[in-house]
Amino acid sequence: MGLMYMSICPKCANFKMGGVCSYCNVEMIDTQTVFEDWLHEESPSKREEIVQHYIDTLIKDTYDPKAREYREANPKSVWAGYVPTTSITCPNCSSENVQKIGTGERAASVALFGLFSKKINKSYKCRSCGYTW
Numbered sequence: 001m002g003l004m005y006m007s008i009c010p011k012c013a014n015f016k017m018g019g020v021c022s023y024c025n026v027e028m029i030d031t032q033t034v035f036e037d038w039l040h041e042e043s044p045s046k047r048e049e050i051v052q053h054y055i056d057t058l059i060k061d062t063y064d065p066k067a068r069e070y071r072e073a074n075p076k077s078v079w080a081g082y083v084p085t086t087s088i089t090c091p092n093c094s095s096e097n098v099q100k101i102g103t104g105e106r107a108a109s110v111a112l113f114g115l116f117s118k119k120i121n122k123s124y125k126c127r128s129c130g131y132t133w
């Protein structure tokens with residue numbers, strides 16, 4: 001089995017296993033940091049150092065500190081894994097991977113995305129298909 005590498009979001013510096021950043025909806029960029037190493041790196045300052053290194057090198061042209069601020073003010077799972085917080089299922093795809101949208105997040109998304117935000121009157125968001133209702 002090959003090594004698995006961590007990826008970083010080019011916008012908000014979200015640091016997790018590949019795929020798409022669940023905050024920015026953009027493709028994550030692969031880093032040289034091995035998943036296992038990251039997992040065993042327990043010092044927050046060391047972790048910050050690693051992330052900062054990639055901000056300075058890999059994503060410096062696309063990095064948006066505001067996007068990161070928003071992400072950190074609205075913490076979901078760092079791994080964006082399945083965190084069952086409700087027993088509500090998505091009306092669109094029946095997934096149980098549903099997130100309650102707090103008033104804080106709604107306010108922030110309005111402030112950040114202005115007219116693009118359709119979240120304002122919605123209370124739930126499906127993490128599987130992105131549907132809000």
Ligand SMILES: [Zn+2]
Pocket residue numbers: 009010011012013014021022023024025067
């Ligand atoms: Zn992001």
Ligand SMILES: [Zn+2]
Pocket residue numbers: 090091092093094095126127128129130131
């Ligand atoms: Zn869904």
